[in-house]
Amino acid sequence: MMKEQISIVDMFKIGIGPSSSHTLGPWRAAQRFAAGLAQRGILMDTESVKILLYGSLAKTGIGHGTDIAVLLGLSGDDPVTFPVDDVQSKADRIKQHRLLLLGGTHEIPFEYAADLMLLYAESLPFHPNAVTFQALLAGGKAISETYYSIGGGFVVQEGNEAQVTEEVDLPFPVQSAHDLLGWCIRTGLSISELVLENEQAWRPEAETNERVRQLFTVIRTCIYRGCHTEGTLPGGLGVARRAHQLNKKLMAGRTYHDYDSWIAAIRAGGNRFPYILDWVSCFALAVNEENAAFGRVVTAPTNGAAGVIPAVLHYFIAFHDGLDEAKIRQFIAVASEIGSIFKKGATISAAMGGCQAEIGVSAAMAAGALAECLGGSQRQVLMAAEIAMEHHLGLTCDPIGGLVQIPCIERNTMGAVKAITAAQLALQSNPDKAKVSLDTVVKTMWETAQDMHVKYKETADGGLAVQLPLSLPEC
Ligand code: SF4
Structure with a gap:
Protein backbone atom coordinates (compact mmCIF):
# COMPACT_ATOMS: atom_id res chain seq x y z
CA MET A 1 0.00 0.00 0.00
CA GLU A 158 -2.53 7.22 -15.53
CA GLY A 159 1.20 7.82 -15.21
CA ASN A 160 0.73 9.60 -11.90
CA GLU A 161 -1.11 6.94 -9.91
CA ALA A 162 0.77 7.61 -6.65
CA GLN A 163 -0.32 11.27 -6.50
CA VAL A 164 -3.68 10.96 -4.71
CA THR A 165 -3.60 14.02 -2.46
CA GLU A 166 -1.45 17.06 -1.78
CA GLU A 167 1.72 16.21 0.20
CA VAL A 168 2.53 18.18 3.34
CA ASP A 169 4.74 17.76 6.41
CA LEU A 170 2.43 16.48 9.11
CA PRO A 171 3.43 16.80 12.79
CA PHE A 172 1.79 13.41 13.48
CA PRO A 173 1.96 11.21 10.37
CA VAL A 174 -0.40 8.25 10.63
CA GLN A 175 -0.56 5.16 8.42
CA SER A 176 -2.18 2.78 10.88
CA ALA A 177 -4.17 2.61 14.11
CA HIS A 178 -0.91 1.64 15.83
CA ASP A 179 0.71 4.93 14.71
CA LEU A 180 -2.36 6.88 15.78
CA LEU A 181 -2.47 5.39 19.26
CA GLY A 182 1.29 5.87 19.62
CA TRP A 183 0.98 9.60 18.91
CA CYS A 184 -1.98 9.91 21.30
CA ILE A 185 -0.01 8.21 24.10
CA ARG A 186 3.07 10.38 23.51
CA THR A 187 1.19 13.67 23.30
CA GLY A 188 -1.79 13.06 25.55
CA LEU A 189 -4.04 14.35 22.77
CA SER A 190 -7.40 12.82 21.96
CA ILE A 191 -7.81 11.46 18.43
CA SER A 192 -9.83 14.47 17.29
CA GLU A 193 -7.29 16.91 18.79
CA LEU A 194 -4.46 15.13 16.99
CA VAL A 195 -6.34 15.15 13.69
CA LEU A 196 -7.09 18.86 13.99
CA GLU A 197 -3.40 19.58 14.76
CA ASN A 198 -2.47 17.72 11.56
CA GLU A 199 -5.07 19.68 9.59
CA GLN A 200 -3.11 22.86 10.35
CA ALA A 201 -0.33 21.58 8.09
CA TRP A 202 -2.79 21.90 5.19
CA ARG A 203 -4.51 25.17 6.10
CA PRO A 204 -5.11 27.59 9.01
CA GLU A 205 -7.44 26.41 11.77
CA ALA A 206 -10.12 28.97 10.89
CA GLU A 207 -10.25 27.67 7.32
CA THR A 208 -10.60 24.07 8.50
CA ASN A 209 -13.42 25.14 10.79
CA GLU A 210 -15.13 26.83 7.85
CA ARG A 211 -14.70 23.75 5.63
CA VAL A 212 -16.24 21.52 8.32
CA ARG A 213 -19.09 24.05 8.68
CA GLN A 214 -19.72 23.74 4.92
CA LEU A 215 -19.69 19.94 5.12
CA PHE A 216 -22.18 20.00 7.96
CA THR A 217 -24.41 22.45 6.08
CA VAL A 218 -24.58 20.00 3.16
CA ILE A 219 -25.24 17.07 5.52
CA ARG A 220 -28.06 18.82 7.39
CA THR A 221 -29.62 20.21 4.20
CA CYS A 222 -29.52 16.75 2.61
CA ILE A 223 -31.06 15.00 5.62
CA TYR A 224 -33.78 17.65 6.04
CA ARG A 225 -34.61 17.64 2.33
CA GLY A 226 -34.68 13.84 2.27
CA CYS A 227 -37.12 13.79 5.19
CA HIS A 228 -39.44 16.19 3.37
CA THR A 229 -39.45 14.87 -0.20
CA GLU A 230 -42.00 12.38 -1.49
CA GLY A 231 -42.05 10.37 -4.68
CA THR A 232 -40.35 7.57 -6.56
CA LEU A 233 -36.63 7.35 -7.15
CA PRO A 234 -35.33 7.63 -10.74
CA GLY A 235 -33.81 4.75 -12.67
CA GLY A 236 -36.72 2.45 -13.42
CA LEU A 237 -36.83 0.21 -10.32
CA GLY A 238 -39.85 2.11 -9.00
CA VAL A 239 -38.43 2.41 -5.46
CA ALA A 240 -40.62 4.69 -3.35
CA ARG A 241 -39.06 7.20 -0.98
CA ARG A 242 -39.83 6.28 2.65
CA ALA A 243 -38.09 8.89 4.81
CA HIS A 244 -40.87 11.42 4.24
CA GLN A 245 -43.61 9.14 5.60
CA LEU A 246 -41.49 7.92 8.48
CA ASN A 247 -40.59 11.48 9.47
CA LYS A 248 -44.27 12.45 9.44
CA LYS A 249 -45.25 9.43 11.52
CA LEU A 250 -42.51 9.93 14.08
CA MET A 251 -43.33 13.62 14.41
CA ALA A 252 -46.88 12.66 15.46
CA GLY A 253 -48.23 16.14 14.76
CA ARG A 254 -45.46 18.10 16.53
CA THR A 255 -44.78 21.28 14.56
CA TYR A 256 -41.53 22.83 13.34
CA HIS A 257 -40.53 25.27 10.63
CA ASP A 258 -36.81 24.69 9.97
CA TYR A 259 -33.89 22.37 10.73
CA ASP A 260 -33.26 23.65 14.28
CA SER A 261 -36.91 23.47 15.33
CA TRP A 262 -37.14 20.03 13.65
CA ILE A 263 -34.28 18.75 15.85
CA ALA A 264 -35.98 20.25 18.92
CA ALA A 265 -39.27 18.55 17.93
CA ILE A 266 -37.49 15.20 17.47
CA ARG A 267 -35.97 15.56 20.93
CA ALA A 268 -39.38 16.44 22.38
CA GLY A 269 -40.66 13.03 21.23
CA GLY A 270 -38.81 11.27 24.04
CA ASN A 271 -36.14 8.61 24.15
CA ARG A 272 -37.88 5.23 23.93
CA PHE A 273 -35.69 2.65 22.17
CA PRO A 274 -38.02 1.98 19.18
CA TYR A 275 -38.46 5.75 18.68
CA ILE A 276 -34.69 6.34 18.59
CA LEU A 277 -34.15 3.32 16.34
CA ASP A 278 -36.80 4.56 13.90
CA TRP A 279 -35.15 7.97 13.78
CA VAL A 280 -31.73 6.50 13.03
CA SER A 281 -33.30 4.60 10.10
CA CYS A 282 -35.16 7.71 8.98
CA PHE A 283 -31.97 9.82 8.93
CA ALA A 284 -30.10 7.19 6.90
CA LEU A 285 -33.00 6.65 4.45
CA ALA A 286 -33.30 10.41 3.94
CA VAL A 287 -29.66 10.82 2.88
CA ASN A 288 -29.56 7.80 0.61
CA GLU A 289 -32.86 8.62 -1.06
CA GLU A 290 -31.41 12.05 -1.83
CA ASN A 291 -28.25 10.36 -3.07
CA ALA A 292 -30.20 8.02 -5.35
CA ALA A 293 -32.10 11.02 -6.75
CA PHE A 294 -28.90 12.85 -7.84
CA GLY A 295 -29.09 15.04 -4.73
CA ARG A 296 -26.16 16.85 -3.09
CA VAL A 297 -24.44 14.72 -0.47
CA VAL A 298 -21.14 14.44 1.35
CA THR A 299 -19.07 11.35 0.52
CA ALA A 300 -18.74 9.60 3.84
CA PRO A 301 -16.49 7.96 2.77
CA THR A 302 -18.50 7.20 -0.41
CA ASN A 303 -21.88 8.20 -1.79
CA GLY A 304 -23.42 4.73 -1.60
CA ALA A 305 -22.60 4.74 2.13
CA ALA A 306 -23.29 8.47 2.56
CA GLY A 307 -26.11 7.92 5.06
CA VAL A 308 -24.34 6.06 7.86
CA ILE A 309 -22.26 8.92 9.27
CA PRO A 310 -25.02 11.58 8.99
CA ALA A 311 -27.46 9.15 10.67
CA VAL A 312 -25.13 8.43 13.59
CA LEU A 313 -24.18 12.11 13.81
CA HIS A 314 -27.87 13.01 13.99
CA TYR A 315 -28.45 10.32 16.61
CA PHE A 316 -25.73 12.15 18.59
CA ILE A 317 -27.23 15.57 17.78
CA ALA A 318 -30.83 14.70 18.61
CA PHE A 319 -30.42 12.29 21.50
CA HIS A 320 -27.11 13.36 23.09
CA ASP A 321 -27.38 17.13 22.77
CA GLY A 322 -24.76 17.20 20.02
CA LEU A 323 -25.93 20.25 18.04
CA ASP A 324 -22.77 22.22 18.76
CA GLU A 325 -20.11 23.27 16.26
CA ALA A 326 -17.15 22.00 18.32
CA LYS A 327 -18.80 18.62 18.95
CA ILE A 328 -19.66 18.20 15.27
CA ARG A 329 -16.06 19.04 14.34
CA GLN A 330 -14.85 16.47 16.87
CA PHE A 331 -17.15 13.83 15.34
CA ILE A 332 -16.04 14.61 11.77
CA ALA A 333 -12.33 14.65 12.72
CA VAL A 334 -12.39 11.20 14.32
CA ALA A 335 -14.50 9.72 11.52
CA SER A 336 -12.07 11.12 8.95
CA GLU A 337 -9.02 9.55 10.63
CA ILE A 338 -10.65 6.13 10.89
CA GLY A 339 -11.65 6.29 7.21
CA SER A 340 -8.08 7.30 6.28
CA ILE A 341 -6.67 4.26 8.10
CA PHE A 342 -8.93 1.99 6.02
CA LYS A 343 -8.03 3.79 2.79
CA LYS A 344 -4.30 3.53 3.56
CA GLY A 345 -4.36 -0.09 4.73
CA ALA A 346 -7.11 -1.54 2.56
CA THR A 347 -9.60 0.26 0.30
CA ILE A 348 -12.75 2.37 0.36
CA SER A 349 -13.69 1.32 -3.17
CA ALA A 350 -16.49 -1.22 -3.64
CA ALA A 351 -15.00 -2.11 -7.02
CA MET A 352 -11.93 -3.31 -5.08
CA GLY A 353 -13.48 -4.63 -1.89
CA GLY A 354 -17.25 -4.97 -2.14
CA CYS A 355 -19.66 -3.29 0.24
CA GLN A 356 -17.48 -3.97 3.30
CA ALA A 357 -15.32 -1.16 1.85
CA GLU A 358 -18.27 1.23 1.79
CA ILE A 359 -20.87 0.46 4.44
CA GLY A 360 -18.31 -1.38 6.59
CA VAL A 361 -15.86 1.52 6.54
CA SER A 362 -18.56 4.14 7.11
CA ALA A 363 -19.86 2.17 10.11
CA ALA A 364 -16.33 1.96 11.54
CA MET A 365 -15.85 5.71 11.03
CA ALA A 366 -19.17 6.52 12.68
CA ALA A 367 -18.61 4.10 15.56
CA GLY A 368 -15.20 5.57 16.42
CA ALA A 369 -16.52 9.13 16.15
CA LEU A 370 -19.52 8.42 18.36
CA ALA A 371 -17.36 6.64 20.94
CA GLU A 372 -15.10 9.68 21.34
CA CYS A 373 -18.01 12.13 21.42
CA LEU A 374 -19.64 10.07 24.17
CA GLY A 375 -16.48 10.25 26.27
CA GLY A 376 -14.58 7.14 25.14
CA SER A 377 -10.79 6.88 25.49
CA GLN A 378 -8.56 6.63 22.42
CA ARG A 379 -8.41 2.84 22.80
CA GLN A 380 -12.20 2.63 23.08
CA VAL A 381 -12.53 4.70 19.89
CA LEU A 382 -10.29 2.26 18.00
CA MET A 383 -12.13 -0.66 19.56
CA ALA A 384 -15.49 0.74 18.43
CA ALA A 385 -14.22 1.11 14.86
CA GLU A 386 -12.81 -2.42 14.95
CA ILE A 387 -16.09 -3.93 16.20
CA ALA A 388 -18.10 -2.11 13.55
CA MET A 389 -15.92 -3.43 10.72
CA GLU A 390 -15.56 -6.91 12.19
CA HIS A 391 -19.28 -7.46 11.62
CA HIS A 392 -19.25 -6.18 8.05
CA LEU A 393 -16.37 -8.36 6.82
CA GLY A 394 -17.20 -10.09 3.56
CA LEU A 395 -20.18 -7.87 2.75
CA THR A 396 -20.65 -7.95 -1.02
CA CYS A 397 -21.67 -5.21 -3.42
CA ASP A 398 -24.63 -6.34 -5.54
CA PRO A 399 -26.79 -3.35 -6.51
CA ILE A 400 -29.92 -4.36 -8.41
CA GLY A 401 -29.97 -2.86 -11.88
CA GLY A 402 -26.62 -1.22 -11.09
CA LEU A 403 -28.62 1.45 -9.24
CA VAL A 404 -27.56 2.67 -5.79
CA GLN A 405 -30.97 1.78 -4.33
CA ILE A 406 -31.46 -1.92 -3.45
CA PRO A 407 -29.81 -3.00 -1.19
CA CYS A 408 -27.85 0.24 -0.75
CA ILE A 409 -30.45 2.52 0.85
CA GLU A 410 -31.53 0.13 3.61
CA ARG A 411 -27.96 -1.02 4.06
CA ASN A 412 -27.13 2.45 5.38
CA THR A 413 -29.71 2.02 8.15
CA MET A 414 -28.03 -1.27 9.11
CA GLY A 415 -24.59 0.31 9.07
CA ALA A 416 -25.77 3.15 11.30
CA VAL A 417 -27.38 0.85 13.86
CA LYS A 418 -24.31 -1.41 13.94
CA ALA A 419 -22.09 1.66 14.42
CA ILE A 420 -24.09 2.80 17.44
CA THR A 421 -24.03 -0.71 18.91
CA ALA A 422 -20.27 -0.95 18.31
CA ALA A 423 -19.67 2.39 20.06
CA GLN A 424 -21.82 1.36 23.01
CA LEU A 425 -20.07 -2.02 23.27
CA ALA A 426 -16.65 -0.37 23.24
CA LEU A 427 -17.74 2.16 25.87
CA GLN A 428 -18.83 -0.72 28.12
CA SER A 429 -15.60 -2.71 27.55
CA ASN A 430 -12.02 -2.70 28.70
CA PRO A 431 -10.15 -2.12 25.41
CA ASP A 432 -6.95 -3.57 26.89
CA LYS A 433 -8.68 -6.95 26.79
CA ALA A 434 -9.71 -6.68 23.12
CA LYS A 435 -8.44 -9.66 21.13
CA VAL A 436 -8.62 -8.06 17.67
CA SER A 437 -6.98 -4.71 16.93
CA LEU A 438 -8.21 -2.18 14.39
CA ASP A 439 -5.10 -2.80 12.27
CA THR A 440 -5.84 -6.53 12.27
CA VAL A 441 -9.37 -5.97 11.01
CA VAL A 442 -8.09 -3.56 8.33
CA LYS A 443 -5.66 -6.26 7.14
CA THR A 444 -8.43 -8.88 7.27
CA MET A 445 -10.73 -6.66 5.25
CA TRP A 446 -8.06 -6.18 2.57
CA GLU A 447 -7.35 -9.91 2.37
CA THR A 448 -11.09 -10.61 2.17
CA ALA A 449 -11.34 -7.99 -0.60
CA GLN A 450 -8.65 -9.75 -2.60
CA ASP A 451 -10.34 -13.16 -2.17
CA MET A 452 -13.80 -11.80 -3.07
CA HIS A 453 -15.06 -12.83 -6.50
CA VAL A 454 -15.20 -9.95 -8.96
CA LYS A 455 -18.95 -10.44 -9.45
CA TYR A 456 -19.45 -9.06 -5.92
CA LYS A 457 -17.42 -5.91 -6.53
CA GLU A 458 -19.74 -3.28 -7.97
CA THR A 459 -20.34 -5.15 -11.23
CA ALA A 460 -24.02 -6.07 -10.64
CA ASP A 461 -23.05 -9.55 -11.89
CA GLY A 462 -23.78 -11.43 -8.65
CA GLY A 463 -25.79 -11.61 -5.44
CA LEU A 464 -29.11 -9.77 -5.29
CA ALA A 465 -28.33 -8.05 -8.56
CA VAL A 466 -28.96 -11.25 -10.54
CA GLN A 467 -31.96 -12.50 -8.56
CA LEU A 468 -34.46 -10.05 -10.02
CA PRO A 469 -35.08 -10.18 -13.76
CA LEU A 470 -35.08 -6.54 -14.73
CA SER A 471 -35.14 -4.61 -17.86
CA LEU A 472 -34.44 -1.05 -16.92
CA PRO A 473 -35.09 1.83 -19.28
CA GLU A 474 -31.98 3.67 -20.43
CA CYS A 475 -31.16 6.62 -18.18
S1 SF4 B 1 -24.13 -2.52 -2.42
FE1 SF4 B 1 -22.46 -1.60 -3.61
S2 SF4 B 1 -23.31 0.28 -4.50
FE2 SF4 B 1 -24.66 -0.36 -2.79
S3 SF4 B 1 -23.89 0.73 -0.97
FE3 SF4 B 1 -22.90 -1.26 -1.00
S4 SF4 B 1 -20.98 -0.88 -2.08
FE4 SF4 B 1 -22.29 0.86 -2.55
Missing part, protein backbone atom coordinates in the same frame (compact mmCIF):
# COMPACT_ATOMS: atom_id res chain seq x y z
CA MET A 2 1.29 3.47 -0.88
CA LYS A 3 1.93 6.12 1.81
CA GLU A 4 -0.86 8.63 1.74
CA GLN A 5 -1.80 11.79 3.58
CA ILE A 6 -5.51 12.34 3.74
CA SER A 7 -7.11 15.43 5.18
CA ILE A 8 -10.69 15.83 6.44
CA VAL A 9 -11.66 17.61 3.22
CA ASP A 10 -10.19 14.79 1.11
CA MET A 11 -12.13 12.17 3.03
CA PHE A 12 -15.40 14.13 3.12
CA LYS A 13 -16.15 15.65 -0.28
CA ILE A 14 -19.20 17.56 -1.34
CA GLY A 15 -20.70 16.00 -4.44
CA ILE A 16 -23.77 14.78 -6.27
CA GLY A 17 -25.24 11.28 -6.00
CA PRO A 18 -25.54 8.46 -6.54
CA SER A 19 -21.92 7.21 -6.39
CA SER A 20 -18.58 8.70 -5.36
CA SER A 21 -16.58 6.26 -7.50
CA HIS A 22 -18.98 6.12 -10.44
CA THR A 23 -20.44 9.65 -10.42
CA LEU A 24 -18.25 12.10 -8.50
CA GLY A 25 -14.88 10.57 -9.51
CA PRO A 26 -15.63 10.37 -13.27
CA TRP A 27 -17.18 13.87 -13.09
CA ARG A 28 -13.94 15.23 -11.60
CA ALA A 29 -11.87 13.31 -14.17
CA ALA A 30 -13.89 14.80 -17.04
CA GLN A 31 -13.55 18.27 -15.53
CA ARG A 32 -9.78 17.81 -15.26
CA PHE A 33 -9.54 16.61 -18.85
CA ALA A 34 -11.48 19.62 -20.19
CA ALA A 35 -9.53 22.02 -17.97
CA GLY A 36 -6.27 20.45 -19.21
CA LEU A 37 -7.26 21.12 -22.83
CA ALA A 38 -7.93 24.74 -21.92
CA GLN A 39 -4.62 25.09 -20.04
CA ARG A 40 -2.70 23.76 -23.04
CA GLY A 41 -4.52 26.22 -25.32
CA ILE A 42 -6.09 23.48 -27.45
CA LEU A 43 -9.67 23.55 -26.20
CA MET A 44 -10.87 25.65 -29.15
CA ASP A 45 -9.07 23.30 -31.59
CA THR A 46 -10.97 20.27 -30.28
CA GLU A 47 -13.36 18.88 -32.86
CA SER A 48 -14.72 15.89 -30.97
CA VAL A 49 -14.37 13.92 -27.74
CA LYS A 50 -14.85 10.22 -27.12
CA ILE A 51 -15.37 8.69 -23.68
CA LEU A 52 -14.37 5.08 -22.99
CA LEU A 53 -15.71 3.54 -19.77
CA TYR A 54 -14.01 0.33 -18.64
CA GLY A 55 -14.73 -2.49 -16.18
CA SER A 56 -17.02 -1.59 -13.31
CA LEU A 57 -17.65 1.89 -14.74
CA ALA A 58 -19.10 0.22 -17.85
CA LYS A 59 -21.05 -2.47 -16.01
CA THR A 60 -22.82 -0.29 -13.45
CA GLY A 61 -22.07 3.13 -14.94
CA ILE A 62 -25.51 3.83 -16.38
CA GLY A 63 -27.26 2.92 -13.12
CA HIS A 64 -24.74 5.00 -11.18
CA GLY A 65 -25.07 8.05 -13.48
CA THR A 66 -21.48 7.84 -14.81
CA ASP A 67 -22.63 8.88 -18.28
CA ILE A 68 -24.36 11.96 -16.89
CA ALA A 69 -21.37 12.80 -14.69
CA VAL A 70 -18.84 12.76 -17.54
CA LEU A 71 -21.07 14.86 -19.77
CA LEU A 72 -21.42 17.52 -17.08
CA GLY A 73 -17.74 17.32 -16.17
CA LEU A 74 -16.71 17.83 -19.81
CA SER A 75 -19.13 20.79 -19.89
CA GLY A 76 -17.07 22.39 -17.11
CA ASP A 77 -19.79 22.07 -14.45
CA ASP A 78 -18.74 21.60 -10.84
CA PRO A 79 -20.45 18.97 -8.65
CA VAL A 80 -20.16 21.20 -5.58
CA THR A 81 -22.13 24.07 -7.06
CA PHE A 82 -24.14 22.65 -9.98
CA PRO A 83 -27.91 22.88 -9.25
CA VAL A 84 -29.02 19.33 -8.38
CA ASP A 85 -32.45 19.79 -9.96
CA ASP A 86 -30.82 20.44 -13.37
CA VAL A 87 -28.53 17.37 -13.51
CA GLN A 88 -30.81 15.08 -15.48
CA SER A 89 -32.26 17.79 -17.73
CA LYS A 90 -28.85 19.13 -18.76
CA ALA A 91 -27.62 15.64 -19.67
CA ASP A 92 -30.85 15.07 -21.63
CA ARG A 93 -30.32 18.32 -23.56
CA ILE A 94 -26.78 17.25 -24.56
CA LYS A 95 -28.13 13.92 -25.79
CA GLN A 96 -31.09 15.41 -27.67
CA HIS A 97 -29.26 18.33 -29.31
CA ARG A 98 -26.12 16.24 -29.94
CA LEU A 99 -24.01 19.17 -28.83
CA LEU A 100 -21.66 19.55 -25.87
CA LEU A 101 -20.21 22.87 -24.65
CA LEU A 102 -16.70 21.62 -23.89
CA GLY A 103 -15.22 23.34 -20.81
CA GLY A 104 -18.33 25.55 -20.79
CA THR A 105 -17.03 27.56 -23.77
CA HIS A 106 -16.46 25.54 -26.94
CA GLU A 107 -19.33 23.77 -28.70
CA ILE A 108 -18.59 20.38 -30.26
CA PRO A 109 -20.87 17.74 -31.80
CA PHE A 110 -21.56 14.87 -29.41
CA GLU A 111 -23.35 11.68 -30.42
CA TYR A 112 -24.20 9.91 -27.14
CA ALA A 113 -24.57 6.41 -28.59
CA ALA A 114 -21.33 6.58 -30.56
CA ASP A 115 -19.11 8.89 -28.50
CA LEU A 116 -19.70 7.26 -25.11
CA MET A 117 -18.46 3.68 -25.19
CA LEU A 118 -19.22 1.10 -22.50
CA LEU A 119 -16.41 -1.48 -22.66
CA TYR A 120 -18.05 -4.18 -20.52
CA ALA A 121 -15.44 -6.85 -21.27
CA GLU A 122 -12.36 -4.68 -20.79
CA SER A 123 -10.75 -3.77 -17.49
CA LEU A 124 -7.49 -1.88 -17.02
CA PRO A 125 -4.95 -3.45 -14.65
CA PHE A 126 -4.45 -0.57 -12.18
CA HIS A 127 -8.10 -0.28 -11.09
CA PRO A 128 -11.51 -1.55 -12.30
CA ASN A 129 -12.91 2.00 -12.46
CA ALA A 130 -11.15 3.47 -15.48
CA VAL A 131 -12.18 6.11 -17.99
CA THR A 132 -10.31 7.32 -21.06
CA PHE A 133 -11.04 10.62 -22.76
CA GLN A 134 -9.92 11.04 -26.37
CA ALA A 135 -9.95 14.45 -28.01
CA LEU A 136 -9.56 14.82 -31.74
CA LEU A 137 -8.02 18.18 -32.67
CA ALA A 138 -8.18 20.17 -35.89
CA GLY A 139 -5.32 18.99 -38.07
CA GLY A 140 -5.77 15.37 -37.01
CA LYS A 141 -3.80 15.37 -33.74
CA ALA A 142 -5.34 13.30 -30.93
CA ILE A 143 -5.02 13.61 -27.15
CA SER A 144 -5.84 10.65 -24.91
CA GLU A 145 -5.86 10.60 -21.11
CA THR A 146 -6.91 7.82 -18.74
CA TYR A 147 -8.13 8.40 -15.20
CA TYR A 148 -8.92 5.98 -12.40
CA SER A 149 -11.71 6.64 -9.93
CA ILE A 150 -10.29 4.82 -6.92
CA GLY A 151 -13.20 5.22 -4.50
CA GLY A 152 -14.65 7.99 -2.34
CA GLY A 153 -14.38 10.51 -5.20
CA PHE A 154 -10.56 10.19 -5.29
CA VAL A 155 -9.17 10.31 -8.84
CA VAL A 156 -5.67 9.61 -10.17
CA GLN A 157 -4.36 9.99 -13.69
